[in-house]
Amino acid sequence: MKARLTDFTGAEIRPGAIVSYSTRHGNLVRLSEAVVLETKSDKRAGVVVPKVKVRPTGRDSGFSARKTLNVRTVKADRLVVTGYTDAR
Numbered sequence: 001m002k003a004r005l006t007d008f009t010g011a012e013i014r015p016g017a018i019v020s021y022s023t024r025h026g027n028l029v030r031l032s033e034a035v036v037l038e039t040k041s042d043k044r045a046g047v048v049v050p051k052v053k054v055r056p057t058g059r060d061s062g063f064s065a066r067k068t069l070n071v072r073t074v075k076a077d078r079l080v081v082t083g084y085t086d087a088r
Contacts (some may be wrong), residue, residue, distance in 0.1 A: 005039050005050055011081035013039060013052060021054070021079035025062060033059040035085060037071065050076035 005013045013019070017036045022029050034054035042049045056069050 005052075005076055007080045008077070009080060013076060013079070013081060014084075015039070016085045017081050018057075018083040018085060019052070019054060019079040020082050021074050023060070025064065028062070030060050030062040032061075032066070033057045033082070034072070034074075039076070052076050052079065054079075 007013055007019075011017075013036060015036050015038055018033065019036055020031050020033050023032045034056045037053045037055055039050065039052050042051055051073050052075075053071060053073050055071050056066060058066055058069055060066050
């Protein structure tokens with residue numbers, strides 16, 4: 001049986017999920033929205049750390065626009081699911 005990856009509210013993190021996570025912008029912190037592309041895990045530190053590859057949507061808090069929409073990798077405990085792009 002495969003373990004499900006969930007956020008702190010219990011919502012399942014899967015490809016196609018819309019998530020919100022915190023990002024640095026200069027000396028400030030803002031919230032960014034992104035779509036999950038894939039889930040993976042990192043075991044280099046001797047402990048399994050779940051990570052999520054996301055593509056930002058460009059919707060961010062704050063008054064300055066995001067400069068790039070490059071794919072990012074975020075630790076799974078740093079984000080929350082706000083919705084899904086599919087009707088699953």
